[in-house]
Amino acid sequence: MELITSPYLLKEASVQRVMLKVLLALLPGIAAYVWLFGPAILVHLVLATLTALAAEALMLKVRGRPLGMFLTDLSAVVTAWLIALTFPPLAPWWLTITATLFAIVIAKQLYGGLGQNPFNPAMIAYAISIVSFPALMSQWPGTDGHFSSQLQVIFGLVPRLDSMTSATPLDALKTALMLAGDSHSTTVAGIQANSSAFGMIAGRGWEWIAIAYLLGGLWLIQQRVITWHMPTAFIAGLTIIAAPLWLWHPDTYASPLFHLLSGGAMLGAFFIVTDPVSGATTPRGKLIFAAGIGLMAYLIRVFGGYPDGVAFAVLLFNICVPLIDMYTQPPVFGLKDK
Amino acid sequence: MISALAIMALGAIILGAALGFASIKFKVYGNPLVEKIEGLLPQTQCGQCGYPGCHPYAEAIAKGEADINLCPPGGEEGVRKLADLLGREVKALNAEEKPKQVAIIDENTCIGCTLCIQACPVDAIVGAAKQMHTIIAKQCTGCELCLPPCPVECIAMVAIPETVDNWKWKYPVTEIRKAA
Amino acid sequence: MLQLFKFKGGVKPATNKVQSVTLPIAVAPLPTRLAVPLHQSIGGMPRPIVEVGDKVLKGQKIGEADGWISAAVHAPTSGTVIEIGLYPAAHPSGLTAATVVIEPDGQDRWIDRQPVDYATLEPEAVRELLREAGVVGLGGAVFPTHGKLTASKTVPMEEMVVNGAECEPYITCDDLLMRERAEEVVRGAGIFRDLLRPKKVLIGIEDNKPEAAAAMRAAITALGDAFREFEVVVVPTRYPAGGAKQLIRVLTGKEVPASKRSTDLGVQCFNVATAYTAWRAIAHGEPVISRLVTVTGNVDQPRNYEVLIGTPMDELLRLGQPKADTDGIIMGGPMMGFLVPDQAAPVVKATNCLIAHSPELFPPKPPEMPCIRCGECARACPHELQPFEMYWFSRAKNFGKTQEYAIFDCIECGCCSYVCPSRIPLVQYFRFAKSEIWTREREKEAAEGAKNRFEFKQLREEREKAEKAEKLAKAAAAQAAKKAAEALAAASAPAETAAPASALVAAPAPDATSTPDAVKKATIEAAMERARAQRAAVQPKNIDHLPPAVEKEIAEIDARHTQVFGTADTAPADGEKNN
Secondary structure, eight states, rough: OOOSOOOOOOOOOOOOHHHHHHHHHHHHHHHHHHHHHHHHHHHHHHHHHHHHHHHHHHHHHTTTTOOOHHHHHHHHHHHOOOOOOOOOOOSOHHHHHHHHHIIIIIIGGTTTTOOOOOHHHHHHHHHHHHOOEEEEEEEOOOTTOHHHHHHHHTSSOOOOOOEEEOOOHHHHHHHHHHHHHOOOOOOOHHHHHOOTTTTSSTTTTTHHHHHHHHHHHHHHHTTTTOHHHHHHHHHHHHHHHHHHHHHHOTTSSSHHHHHSTTTTHHIIIITTTOTTSSOOSSSSHHHHHHHHHHHHHHHHHHHSSSSOOHHHHHHHHHHHHHHHHHHHHOOOTTTOOO | HHHHHHHHHHHHHHHHHHHHHHHHTTOSOOOOHHHHHHHHHHOOOOTTTSSHHHHHHHHHHHOSSSOOTTTTTTHHHHHHHHHHHHTOOEEEEESOOOOOOOEEEOOTTHHHHOOOHOOOOOOEEEOTTTSSOOOGGGGGOOOOTTTTTTOOOOEEEOOOOOTTOOOOOOOOOOOOOHHH | OOOOOOOOOOBBBOOGGGGGGGSSOOEEEEOOOOOEEEOOOSSSSOOEEOOOOEOOTOOOEEEEEEESOOOEEESSSEEEEEEEEEEEETTOOOOEEEEEEEEESSSBBBBBOOOGGGGGGGGGHHHHHHHHTOOOHHHHHHHHGGGOOOSSSSSOOEEEEEEEESSSSOHHHHHHHHHHHHHHHHHHHHHHHHHHOOEEEEEEETTOOOHHHHHHHHHHHHHHGTTTTTEEEEOOBBBBTTTHHHHHHHHHHHHOOOOOOOOGGGGGEEEEHHHHHHHHHHOOOOOEEEEEEEESSSSSOOOEEETTTTTTHHHHHHHBOOTTTEEEESSSSSTOOEEOOOOOOOOOOOEEEEEEOTTTTOOOOOOOOOOOOOHHHHOOOOTOOOOOHHHHHHTTTOOOHHHHGGGGGGGOOOOHHHHOHHHHHHHHHHHHHHHHHHHHHHHHHHHHHHHHHHHHHHHHHHHHHHHHHHHHHHHHHHHHHHHHHHHHHHHHHHHHHHHHHHHHHHHSSTTTTTHHHHHHHHHHHHHHHHHHHHHHHHHHOOOOOOHHHHHHHHHHHHHHHHHHHHSOOOSOOOOOOOO
């Protein structure tokens, strides 16, 4: 006999609602993206979404699980959008599809589906793509691109030309500093002034997208979909290491504000680091987790081999989550003196 | 070449000395594994495993003479717990798992012969010669050792009824495939 | 102004209380029969002290408390005891429990009630009186109140909290009790105050009950100086502010964990209804035979009734005029109550509310999704536990880990299940884990006991063997000595004593027909014959061609036998062995 048990009243809440709010919060960022760099990103969003849903449906069928319940919870769509937003809009169509397939099939469904993945699937997709196709992953458009030509590049109809692509500001900074070596002949300020990739604070166009993500993220906090712990700790972690270095050698190290508004920092702070399934769960744990990612992302960006280190930082700290959770269990009511 | 050999030999001597010291200083007396195994057994002392009691069975398992699936009162769960402890494979129980039972004496038929009292391994039967015998239900482990000796066959096994006091909530997981 | 504290977590469901407070308390009419369960409190089960056919008066004791932590049970009205046996219990399992069923005679005659001036009595005597009157915690825990009225020897009693918060939605019985009978509640709390001697008495009432707070304040003022340390404190409405530990935290800032008693921190908590029944018991001599029950939910006329203990729930619900689509009764509130499996189950001392359930008011739950570790449950938990961790371990049946995550501190309030976006019935997993842990502990204790008795039995057998061997050795030695002496004597007088010596030697050769063994065997054979004859005598004769009334009776008896013993008949048939 199936006993229906208390509580008999439930709050209006569902996984779908949570995921929908995340998607809504991404819209300002996507809008800014389209405004500044053209609608090429929409192509990838569509490709990724369709691939994600199809892959999830296939895996659910293979695992004998009900499709309707799991496809409509929109968690695959969130993963798809994050992949599309972290990949360059000029990436070939097959790269987006492959990466999304990898993320959904291997990084999510093979671990047990919703709620069971230890690693952030979007970041897994980014990591394997940048390791396997570093050239394709570093071709970013300038703000002066034309949609039709971008579309042709995406679908491989025309060969890739250097004139279409430009480096991201992080890329430009890293390459220029590397080329200069120890001679200190170039300074950060000099690079920023010379390259067309840079806008007022950070990358031209990129800074606005980052601010749009920030606004979306703040809305998520207000809606109580995420808590303030992770974004604040991430920003703090990044700033804590960026600020002293910048103050010490402003010629070699860019300002914390630059780092916060470039690359995947804002997107990461509010949308990637806060992934509930693969992140820490206790309040103190969240602070440690996110601050650690901020720190690590900076280290990889500046001292490591990749222009943006958020993805690898996230994956490294995903491994640490069980340990972080174990050591940061909050005291129970009544047992706080122990 | 000689120096490499010498260093390896020195390393071996040092480690050997450390191990020898440890084996003397931290020697474990008795076999704690037997106690651990015995802690997992249900203490019914029924002998259904073929050994005269739970302690001998535990010793046999520790020695590797006995298999872990010989104990019906422990049930499937008991086999699993033993498998977890010993790192052995979980096997199906070699006998049918029966629900927990206690013995009950039909007082109309009992002749007061004390044979069942002598047979009960846990002293759960109260009585004396020519006096009525009765089984203390709370102390009966359901081992059924009292049934064969009774000359008038007045002992029966009854399943323990589920009452409000011993009822427990069922495992709430339903198969997702069924729920689909 | 008392400084209030906060507790973390908690939720704010729709309170649904206004519908049942518009009408005053009504006295429910006498039902057709009253089924009073014997075990209505935590602790020992009372023994019935009446028999079928006895005539009882209203308030007469029918169940004697068993042990100190136990409370007596009384007849709710005058009538005849028609049955003492297993009857559907007010329990989510749908099982039966030992119950005394009384048929009312309609006259509602009281016993000779004896009010007492408790100021003249020793505290222990007052506690005895409360135990004999069946006073138990009416907030839902039904702990025998007299067991809570002893202060700690080491920690002075600072605050006594009177719980009028009533935080669960739909329930309003405490609200109306305070509005209409505030004076008796305060006087009852006064009894507790005199036994515990706290420095302050704080009556906690949620802020959605302004009339009740006003009534209680008026009562305290009217009672004057004797109650000057009483204070009504209005607390913010948030479920579960009415939980004893939560209310203690809000009013005093103290946090009582599951592993400690609240008296160890100098605080004790009682429900307002308990205080009321304590006063009725002491000052009016009336044992606990009725309580206020809110009848609400899918009914046309939601209202609070004063209900006799033992009233069948379906009869009580009919008073509220349940609507046509009612498909069940929830006993308790929507957060912590349970759907009653058999609606004939009686109202017991723990029943504070009956909610008529309908699929419209309480929509069926959506399917359970996997946990996404969002942490909403941990944010909602009033005990600052990690429900999702306990969920993972309960689901994996790793009960050791659930205890590491303090599963016994969980009060099963339902806040976590309420907020979970994946609609996981978290509390269900915790209930499952807790009952499994308790069962395992019981089994472990039983196994320990069995092992000890086994080892003692082995010890005893060895001892007996050793004693026997000793005796035999002694006897053998004595005999050998004797033989040696006689041989010596025979040696000095060989002719006459030869025969006795050989007789001695020859003595052990047994006679086949008169040895003790043969005698024993013959006795046993005779006994077995007698037993066989007896069994035949015991077998029911004339079991065919019985009148239908007798057959029906036999069927009923068989059914009850099956209920209790699981088999139709314990007497084994000739030659059969029942296993």
